[in-house]
Amino acid sequence: MAALINSGDSIPELKITPDRYLTVRYAGASGDFNPIHIDEDFAQQVGLPGRILHGLWTMAQVARAQTEAGGGPQALQRLKVQFRGMGRPEVELQVTGEVREVHDGVAIVDARAVQDGSAIIRNAEAELRLS
Amino acid sequence: MNTEAVGKSYPETTYAVGREKVREYAYAVGETNPLHLDVEAARAAGYPDVVAPPMFCVVYSGPAIAPAIFDPEVGINFALMVHGGQEFTWGPLVVAGDEITTKVSVASIEQRGGNGFYVFESVSTNQDGATVCTGAWTNIVRGV
Numbered sequence: 001m002a003a004l005i006n007s008g009d010s011i012p013e014l015k016i017t018p019d020r021y022l023t024v025r026y027a028g029a030s031g032d033f034n035p036i037h038i039d040e041d042f043a044q045q046v047g048l049p050g051r052i053l054h055g056l057w058t059m060a061q062v063a064r065a066q067t068e069a070g071g072g073p074q075a076l077q078r079l080k081v082q083f084r085g086m087g088r089p090e091v092e093l094q095v096t097g098e099v100r101e102v103h104d105g106v107a108i109v110d111a112r113a114v115q116d117g118s119a120i121i122r123n124a125e126a127e128l129r130l131s
Numbered sequence: 132m133n134t135e136a137v138g139k140s141y142p143e144t145t146y147a148v149g150r151e152k153v154r155e156y157a158y159a160v161g162e163t164n165p166l167h168l169d170v171e172a173a174r175a176a177g178y179p180d181v182v183a184p185p186m187f188c189v190v191y192s193g194p195a196i197a198p199a200i201f202d203p204e205v206g207i208n209f210a211l212m213v214h215g216g217q218e219f220t221w222g223p224l225v226v227a228g229d230e231i232t233t234k235v236s237v238a239s240i241e242q243r244g245g246n247g248f249y250v251f252e253s254v255s256t257n258q259d260g261a262t263v264c265t266g267a268w269t270n271i272v273r274g275v
Contacts, residue, residue: 016161029152029159031193055214060160060186067185073166073224076185080218080267 005099005107005130011069014095016061018053022089026057053087055121058113062124065095066109070128077106078127087113087120097126105131132240132247132275136205140236141198146191150227153181156190173226180227188219188264192253195233196268199251205237207249208272215248215271222262230258238267247275 005011023037032054035042043051059081067073087093097111107128113121150170157167165172166182173181183191200207225231238252253266 022159026159029156030189032189056186056189056217057160059217060184063184063186064160064162067164072164073182073185076221078218078220079185080216082216083214 005069005102005128007099007102007107009099011065011097011099011109011111014061014065014068015092017092018057018087018089020089022057023051023053026054030054030056032056048086049088051089053089053120055083055087058083058087058093058121061093061095062097062111062113062121062126065097065111066126066128069097069109070107070130075128075130076126077129079124080126081121081124083120084122085118085120087115091115093120097124102130105129132242133204133206134240136202136237137240138237139199139202139204140234141195141202143232143234144195145230145232146194148183148187148191148225148227148229148231150181152190153183153187153227156187157181157184160184160186178224178226183225183227183229185219185221185264187225188221188255188266191225191231192233192235192255192264192266195235196251196253196266199235199237200249200268200270205240205249207247207270208275211273213271213273214269216267216269218267220265222264223257225257225263229263231255231263232257242275245274247272 109126111124233255238250251268
């Protein structure tokens, strides 16, 4: 059963700290082996502060916050995000969201993913089926 | 910028969803829901096998999207590209044992504010013909 969600509610905050080797495991799991995610020297050579998180891993955390709030994977009907900046391993990520409106059994949730006070995913919008 | 590739589509790919791949992906994204990890829990909930997390769509659609993004006719300058945005809409849940066919096309190429916006669309269907996921993949190239 889905949790009850009403307009104006916040969804439970999701916190996760990607460990040092997370990007390597996610590269293998997802098939995205872009070296900016797994090779510290390469990342620095192309002007990054170091290896960065996969944006789609971070999006998966936004998705997980929705499915946990909505009572399971069947709840998530749609998710749209904008990527900004760069996510880093070994820094806590916080996903928060608020229900903007509920109609016909579907909640529209505004969400974001923040590291070190800066939103690396912003303007996220999710549709959760509540029944 | 060259917009001739708008509307171009690419060969379909078919991805066979494996139980251990679902579990590997679920662990990598921190899933704790037993539907994704435990066959018995998934069967008890009425699914034939472990359920793929919604964002597993990036795994089964990846082989179809890569040739579009790397297509020389699209002409993305990778040195200046960032993944700007992403949208997915989901249908029936995907479970281990499904075979997912994905077709990708170039939805739009536009210049806005001095940047190039390249949007690719993916449509993924299961072996029963149901649309399990559609995706809009937005790549931004700075200074086009």
